[in-house]
Amino acid sequence: MTAAVAFEQVSCAYGAVLAVDRVSLEIREGEFFTLLGPSGSGKTTCLRMIGGFQFPTSGRVLIHGADATRLPPYERDVNTVFQDYALFPHMNVRDNVAYGLMVRGVDRAGRYRRADEMLELVHLPGMGARRPSELSGGQRQRVALARALVNRPRVLLLDEPLGALDLKLRESMQVELKALQRQVGITFVFVTHDQQEALSMSDRVCVFDRGRIEQIGTPEEIYDRPATRFVAGFVGAGNLLEGAQARALAGSDAPVMLRAERIRIAARGDAAGPGRRAVNGVVKEVEYLGAFIHYIVEVAGGTQMLVNQANQGEGAAQRNFPRGAEVTLSWMDAACHRIGAGAG
């Protein structure tokens, strides 16, 4: 099957700054693909090169197998949900949604019918006569979605669309977006700097740093088997053990990533259990987060370990520890992931 979007050795420079550096990737038809990275990592530039707002300095961009490297945006079968939504302030919601049909010459009755269908799809029925300025952030976001889907694109690009929403709304939109993607069955390319968002929504995630791809994989692969130090550090909370620490705590010559929630914390002297590696330490910091408790524990050799414990409440077998408590940390050997020596 041809890839929905393919990059072949794509680079993009702004003046002297190389924003994207020889990136090659394939986005499969119908998948929810996320470009994840910190700001300035090149993820948005990649999205803009798919949309046609930015042309690569070198390399080729293919959309459904056809060369689209230097195709203007209006020639591409791709639509975008912009970060600031980019709704036209001088048009009402219905005209905004119908815009793509209007410029294609669909008659008024036809395009309004379809615009109302799209508003129905994003759960905004009857809002057509409103102005964008009268809508809340979440509603504008839905209008932007409806507008981008009205032309029935085969690929939908989403540029940090949830960034401006508050936490609760963002979480419910994540679920809705994923459901919408299943419903319309087209390829979604999603840009975010929020690893939680990337993990929860994506079929596959591509992690960027400084214009280069660090790793492409399913959320499980990215989280459990990070290919590089950068991915290990950027996605999720964990302990990156290197050199002497790695040898002492994990018996590995390569750097090791040990997730904070895979470490069990127990009172000094409690049996670790079979197959577990144990190490004594002292609690240096406690951060109470409600559902979780973060501990920073200093173990032999002065290494500070981050431990993430589910809060089981009073009376449970698992106890909560105060600062200064003497504890024993333990984990399964399998919890230690060796990061490939060549990468990172």
Add this chain to the structure above:
Amino acid sequence: MSAALAAAAPGAPLRRISSYLYGRRGLYLALLLAPPLLWLGVVYCGSLLALLANSFFGMDEFSGMVKREFTLRNFVELAAPANLDVMVRTVTMAAAVTLGCAVIAFPIAYTMARYTRGALRAAFYLGVMLPLWSSYLVRVYAWKLLLAKEGVVNWAFAQTGMSWLLEALLAVPGIGGPSLSISSLGTFIVFVYIWLPFMILPIQAALERVPQSLIEASADLGARDAATFRKVIFPLALPGIVAGSIFTFSLTLGDYIIPGIIGDSSMYIGQVVYLQQDTAGNVPLAAAFTLVPITVMAVYLAIAKRMGAFDAL
């Protein structure tokens, strides 16, 4: 530290005034607004009302003194064919100048807003505003020389073998004349030049407020550049154009210097007002005449408001 605070706090009178005003926002605002309100209210509005009152006074035919008795004679006189001519000519010129300014200003404003930044943008600003910093009279007289029969414009037409075009233009009745500097066409050209910055700046400000993402969204949804211009850029620039047109239109309506220096001998409202109050000494008629541009502008502003020109303010 507390010793230093205690030392500074009670004695300083400015500090006491400041503390006194801090809790009294109303008084604070009143003090802030009193001078400008006095200026606007008494000097500006007062003189406008005096003008209005004057327009209802009469003239003593023999002594040439203003008679402070209510009469509508000035307004009857306004409706004389010669005066109506002046009004139609002035309003037509103002409309033409506004249109000319808009057509020339838009591409400049568009370039400034969309394709320049940093030093180049500053250079554009300077280029647009620099003429405003030099004397208006100097610039108008400079144009008189440029447009004269012996001037550089005439010469340029001759050198490029285009004299026939200029002659054809000058032969058009109503706008033509013996040379550009003695024709309504010349008046129009100089008006457009002089008021152009007042059109460029508001359009530029309006275009600058259009986010790049709106233009990208339009292209993304399938609109070619021409469609994006018609459906997105122009509608969003329209309030700026209307704001600029308020300047160009009202400034042209009231100006009496440019048509006095450049153009044929046909009169404009400003010149008539000037002559009536100065040479003829008929202040009441001059006052009545000034009500014409005020009324025209009131209508114009009402239309502009309905078009949403002030929504963006």
